[in-house]
Amino acid sequence: MKSNPTLTLSEEEMKAYGYKVVDTIVEHFKNQHKKDPVFNASRQEMDSIFLEQAPEQGKDSSEVLDFVVENVLEATDILSHPKSYSFVPGPSNYISAMADTLATGFNIFSGGWVNAPAAAELEIVTINWLLKLFKFPTKKGGGIFTSGGSMANLTALVTARRQKCGDDFSKAVIYLSDQTHSSNIKAIRTIGFRKEQIRIIPTDIEFKLSINKLKNVIAKDRLEGLQPFCLIGTAGATNTGTVDPLVAMSKICKEEDIWFHVDAAYGGASILAKNGHQLLKGIQKADSITVDPHKWFFQPYEMGCLLVRNHKWLSKTFTEKPEYLRDIEGNTSEINFYDHGIQLTRRFRALKFYMSIKTFGLQSFREAIDYSINLAEKTESYLRKSSNWEIVSPATLGIINFRFNPITKQLPEKELDELNQKISQEIINSKEAMLVTTVLQKQIVLRMCLINPRTTFKDVKQTLEKCVAFGKELTK
Ligand SMILES: Cc1ncc(COP(=O)(O)O)c(C=O)c1O
Incomplete structure (x- = not known):
């Protein structure tokens, strides 16, 4: 592209570029739940894609945009994903993104x-x-x-x-x-x-x-x-x-x-x-x-x-x-x-x-908040009904902490810590959900922060079932 010292695009170019940006965002909002919430890459891998000198000459705008859509926007954890349970997720909303x-x-x-x-x-x-x-x-x-x-x-x-x-x-x-x-x-x-x-x-x-x-x-x-x-x-x-x-x-x-x-x-x-x-x-x-x-x-x-x-x-x-x-x-x-x-x-x-x-x-915000609080409480009841799980801190403002601790196994503390750490690691390796641990009263526990109003109980159950499957495999 030849030099463009006013850094401007024509009206048509701006529109075409803008529509493509909006289409990309809409596609993300529509399909993010089908993507993996976990993304990992090493510095070396990222360097191999991005490392270059600042280019003296520009490129076609849509080529740069395509490159970014493909390599940057997908190279991230999705903290607004319904199965992103860790840290404090950022569920976001489309109106605010446009604002x-x-x-x-x-x-x-x-x-x-x-x-x-x-x-x-x-x-x-x-x-x-x-x-x-x-x-x-x-x-x-x-x-x-x-x-x-x-x-x-x-x-x-x-x-x-x-x-x-x-x-x-x-x-x-x-x-x-x-x-x-x-x-x-x-x-x-x-x-x-x-x-x-x-x-x-x-x-x-x-x-x-x-x-x-x-x-x-x-x-x-x-x-x-x-x-x-x-x-x-x-x-x-x-x-x-x-x-x-x-x-x-x-x-x-x-x-x-x-x-x-x-x-x-x-x-x-x-x-x-x-x-x-x-x-x-x-x-x-x-x-x-x-x-x-x-x-x-x-x-x-x-x-x-x-x-x-x-x-x-x-x-x-x-x-x-x-x-x-x-x-x-x-x-x-x-x-x-x-x-x-x-x-x-x-x-x-x-x-x-x-x-x-x-x-x-x-009112919509109120209902979304009530939904999250109830979802965490429902998750707690579900976990309490199983002999595999122990609740470490009960559902409070959408957060719950628990650990895999099957009654039949009577595992010592150290093994329980290792086991729950491994379950988290397996879940993350599967990329299906973002579920990391925290430490409470010196115990390694799994923590869910369920503040995404688009997370369903089915999502939570699927993840917990996967945890149990990993847990059983690891304690065989
Ligand atoms: C209670 C509390 N205070 C402060 C922060 C920091 O907020 P931010 O990450 O927006 O700087 C967090 C982040 O999770 C938090 O949970």
Whole structure:
């Protein structure tokens, strides 16, 4: 292709290219359940396909597109596959995928009000929907969409530190549990806390943060002249779906003047369940909440969200006033989201959330969440009826942990660990399902996170039957 210094295509070329892209995405949505959810390749294999110098001369656009469709888009695990049970899957939805395409196509700058007032307004409106769901104050409260849960937690902790410690955080101490997601520790370390400023509180038999132990540690820190400043609770632990005792934790925070952050990155969406406020009891008492639309709110990557009880906490933490942004400051009711978080240039994330909720209605989301919660409970009952399985942590917010442990075999712990690790490996090798292990109370267990509304009980049963077949073969 000859040089194209304006980087443009003709209208016909753009349409032909775009239609092909859409056709490819539609084909994926239609047929992904028939594909393998697992993909593996070594660096060497990938190098052999892709490694080259940046080409000085361009190629025909459809040739490049075909190459990418064939070699890139299929060379991946499919985290929205109905049999993708591991990590926190990303079920996504087509409307939001198209909304992201629109936002990218128009290359909307979602940083300042003046540049894109409707984008800022949609972020305000959709954040308000979330505030209302979590019973946070809608007038005073606020929030921001981030790239994901890690960035939302980071934004929360920077805000908490600013509010509680100002510039001197040398004596500040932060509390979390052994089940808190690792992104929180990463954030704490990123913003400069030393290891000695972090207290990992053990969890109880149900994987909930132990209130008694928390109280003891805080008391000891006070006696030593330290400053307890932040407590992180979890609403939907990544391992088990467990919700910490949020009411008791919030009470301690109030008494001790400690910031209460709740990481509900995956579990927060269960606020939409029939008994959502019971499941996440106390979440409304937090100072800040992380909730990720790109998890159980079915949005494509990347979309996390931080909600705060008072939007001024964000602007007080993140506002800088450089001379080159003077002319777009606007007035205070017109939010510049670059003043509410770390990013200046931001993509227009609110659009996908807005369009998918407007299109499907909140009721569809509510039913999808209830479906997942019920599916995990149905799976638990199914497993309990068999003498092959042991439940290690019961169905909670769509997550269940179990292990192959046939009563007749009476296998020692070490062998059980090896056996379940091997079953997982066999399943992955078969590529039929993505089912990895985790470790709970020192036991290697199989973990299913059933938040895809397109996963059927039949899918789950097929995978479990395959596990049993592998298990029997391995213990013959
Ligand atoms: C509870 C919890 N917090 C935070 C995160 C990190 O979110 P992200 O991967 O979007 O950065 C996860 C990811 O699974 C999570 O489960």
